[in-house]
Amino acid sequence: MNNSMKILSILLAAAALLSCTPPAETAQELALRFNTPAAAWEETLPLGNGRIGMMPDGGIDKELIVLNDITMWSGSEDPEALNPEALNYLPKIRELLLTGKNGEAQRMMYDHFQCGGLGSSGGKSKDAPYGCFQMLGDLHINYSYPQTEDTGNYVRTLSLNDAVASTVFMKGETTFTREYISSHADDVLAVHVAADKKGSVSFEVSLSRPERATLSVQENTLIMEGQLNDGYGTDKGVRYLTKVQIVNKGGELTAGSNTLAIANADEAVILISTSTDMLDKEYTSTVDSLLEQAKKRSFEKMKQAHIAAYKEKFDRVELWLGEQDNTTPTNERLAGFQTDDDPAFAALYFQYGRYLMISGTDENSLPLNLQGLWANQVQTPWNGDYHLNINVQMNYWPVEVCNLSELHKPLIDFTQSIVPSGEATAQTFYGANGWLAHMMSNPWKFTAPGEHASWGATNTGGAWLCEHLWEHYAFTQDKEYLRTVYPTLAGAAQFFLSSMISEPRNGWLVTAPSSSPENAFYMPGSDDRIFVCMGPTMDVQIVNELFTNV
Template sequence: MKFNLFFALFAALLFAGCTNATPPKQELVLWHDSPAQVWEQTLPLGNGRIGMMPDGGIDAEKIVLNDITMWSGSKDPEALNPEAIDYLPKIRQLLLEGKNLEAQEMMYQHFRCQGQGSAFGNGKDAPYGCFQMVGNLNIKYDYPAKTNAEDYRFSLDLNDALAHTSFTKGGVNYAREYYVSHSEDVMFIRLSADKKQSIHFNLGLSRPERTEVFIKDNALYMKGQLNDGRNDNKGVRYVTKVQLINKGGEMAAQNNELSVSDANEVLIMISTATDMLDANYETTVEKRIADVLNTNYNTLRKNHVNAYQEKFHRVELNLGQQNNTLTTNTRLKQFQNQDDPSFAALYFQYGRYLMICGTNENSMPLNLQGLWANTVQTPWNGDYHLNINVQMNYWPAEVCNLSELHKPLIDFTKSLVPSGTATAETFYGADGWVAHVITNPWLFTAPAEHASWGATNTGGAWLCEHLWEHYAFTQDKDYLKSIYPTLAGASEFFLTNMIAEPKNGWLVTAPSSSPENGFFLPGSRDAVYVCMGPTMDVQIITELFTNTLEAAKILGLEDETTHNIRETLPKLPPMQVSPKGYLQEWLEDYEETDVHHRHVSHLYGLYPSNQISPERTPELAEAARQTLERRGDGGTGWSRAWKVNFWARLLDGNRAYKLLKSLLQPAIGDAVLMDGSGSGTYPNLFCAHPPFQIDGNFGGTAGIAEMLIQSHDGFIELLPAIPDEWATGNYKGLKVRGGAEVSATWQNNRLQNAEILASTDNTFRLKVPAGIASVKIDGKTAEIKDGFVTLEMKQDQKTVLKFE
């Protein structure tokens, strides 16, 4: 379908006039040639606090509004179960006797939170709560001509975080522009036409429940209060305000709607907030609108674009010219059968876009939905799952040069400590702090309502991996000092809670589980989940202990915690390889209830951790490879994303690329089943669990970065897992551990040049790729020793490398 020349020239001139940023090297656009028919075709916009998703409808448009603090529920002191600890010795004794099924039944009855917990993912009206949509902005358009629309285009430009709808109807060219300001914290929609007095519409706000809509001073309001789970009228309160500025024509307010007729142009401004983090939320909403009312639109737009691009333009990835003559959905479908490396680059940058727009330094962490939900009962409550999902959301943060966006998760982790301390004492009689599988803004840390998935107690320890990674990339010792108590407290829980298993005397967690897979005991076909010392627990604890010791060493600390860690580390179980060649998931080589289970938790040591490495532990790396072959390439969306990272760490770029294509399998039309048959990617490139979960998007972006650069093994490796399809390309601005920014160029699968910019004083080791005879550093031939070159760099020093 042809694209209207008027709008192409109009957009180009408008962009040139509204930003001083360097023109992007790649046109990064998602677009469709028809309006969205389902929510998973709408386009996400946001600034990390608030968001919207327009559907681009011609006669009627629904724009879903979001606020990352729009949570029902409240703090739930009943979650602590003081009777649970009375059953802990009995549960452990049953596990020591190999009676896992009996231990599991006891846990189902007694070793769980009190109350409803998460209400099995339906917590909208439970104390646990649920992340919810704010509501819908509903616009009904009227046109003088009743002809069909032509030259329709609905698009999202990643380079400037602007969405557009354009079409021709009755000889009039209509255009809409949408954005959520990164500078003014207000949502904007501008309606325009190239013929005067052509804009006519009615506008209203709606929400399925708990809302009041009214008109005040020619502005439209929606306000209400969410359920706190106890009907105590103490839930989160919210307010949304819509105000219009029209050029020409008339505006009226009646029947709780705003209407405009015969206008030349209209600017719709939306401000929304809750009292979760802002006691003055109503004043805030009014002030944000007042602050922009008298500001020129082009100035507002320019401020937004510049603020957004400061983060987005830090990184470039070029794998070939973008083919934007095809709709995004067409490219998604064709990607399965045709080479389109640039589509992978688009998907990579879309993940970075979603992070920049889904969270900010002073906001809440990205949840299962990121920022974007379209219901009041979001799937799985849209909460924070700590057995991979919220962590996967932040895998790209450091390597993709968005380090400051790690802050919400880091701050949230530290905020869990008081609750986690009470949980450790109440359930285990242990020191330190612990978090299990699920949590929320109300800091829920208890074992959840069902032990089959809620028993895992390494959720908080996994979060601590992110605390360490932020230091590893930034080398900020003041920051490290601030997080050390959190690392030490998490370590203290395991130091005082693990027990010796009977066979080898290894110290293990008990009870626990391997998310979310079960096994069969010998001679039984009853599914068992509760166990001692699953492999993932051991890997996470090993990493936590190691990082805590390293932090203490850097900070010059020596205390009882570090002493106990040194004594305990050698007593942890080793990773075990089954006689069949794969890495064991449990202490015993049990038969899985599902050999193709979506979780591959026992490969945590391969990724995101660095305990399994083809370089250092080739036997374990081969066992990991056999595990992946056995598990298969299927699974839910986020599971496929995790496997991209696994195969990249195993340095198999072609297999990683195969999993990337699997992740990008079109999801619309498939059954929405938990077995993964509906998994893949939706037309707006959201990841399908199914249904939508944003973690797969971030996992996929991290996986592509892992194919391009790695630094977890104590050295920098460029292009460690490049697939054959990416024979030529370049990237700019990816980050490495040790504190540096790296750019690289390659042709015909051969590294040509690289540039390293140090962000701190440090010494970097760079692995020389196979087939490279010499390396020039700043024009001088470098010494290659054991396959590495060494770079001693000062902060802000830039080094250029040429590979020959």
């Protein structure tokens, strides 16, 4: 049994035990724990409040913290995506499919039945209209120590109970402690650096970004600002602003041309405030006001407010599968899990999923994308977009059953927002009523087929999103909500009622053309890999459920 199936089996067996968990006052400690700094970005600890986030690597002398904002998207609306010639070829493509000539139909789709323009540029669209989810930037911290001794007792943790990360180690007789939060209460990022010996905290901070960033220091504030490419080289791309300030106790604060430095402090708090104009046209005022409000609180009060806001969601569910091992590093527990029984590790994995959901999105933000909220590149893999052929749906499968129902809202809002684009796509490509989305989308409401039929022909992406609209109603029984989303459900159903065709053998109504995502087959007498077909099983299941719900 592979590792994923092993975890799934344990969690399914544990479902009946959820009502038998210990009372809240005995909730066990849930934490990821490591004894070394992260050697790669994938080993860093993700923190987020649903809008902004960071991933610190816990470096001792030099620390890299990757910063993120879920609205850091290049690109813009792409009117060229609507390909007016596609509809002219639809009857012939269907005729070829009906006569078993899938290979010819596929070649015709490659030539004529795909999006106009560049589409997703093969998953590398940071400078094209389709756009790309991008990192915000890097925060660099260079530390200085009065001690020359080797480092000992190093531990790096992420508390799932509190959404607080920490790095603790000793140099000589001095213990250094860093705490990191992406505040759910104050909506800023904060790094608290302290030592148990006065005057021991010294470091220098700077910001960087691979491109499209202007750096400056004004009035002891480190500033990074810029504008992402809208795909057309105009001034309509997303604008962003990031400001960093340091609040120190003791010691001296100095500013360089692009740095802030603290020398010989007892402790210091690095505050990062950031926003873009995608969802907030007053983003510059927002950055300033959030920073000013955060400075009025001590770090301890900020941390406690953050924990209280986070725990309101996290503490709704407990899963007890035995005592947690809070001494063995997580990477060692994971290695041991391959061969040994550790049900408590499966419970930790389950709660880590809930943690990522709470940290990665909130009610008024964008949906989780392929990267969630976190990225360390300006060209993220596959543009960090919304893959509608399973990926974005997988992100949200846990949301209702894990008692995080309100976090369904970003996906529901996004689904309703793409309906006008989907209606234009239905008319342009199929001459059909209603609306649809194919296999990929973005905040710019892209709904056209992708640029390659092997994956881009899938036309049930929007219908699959509609399952989430219905599932939210099934769990909440909120009839007023149902009234608001029912037109979206009905519009998706209308598309298939007006676009499906009757296949000759059984007279069934089927989607055509379509594909089972990235699933190839062979036609008799041919070695060509074929993707394009009629009525793949996935479409049958999704459309049947859509019709049932409507």
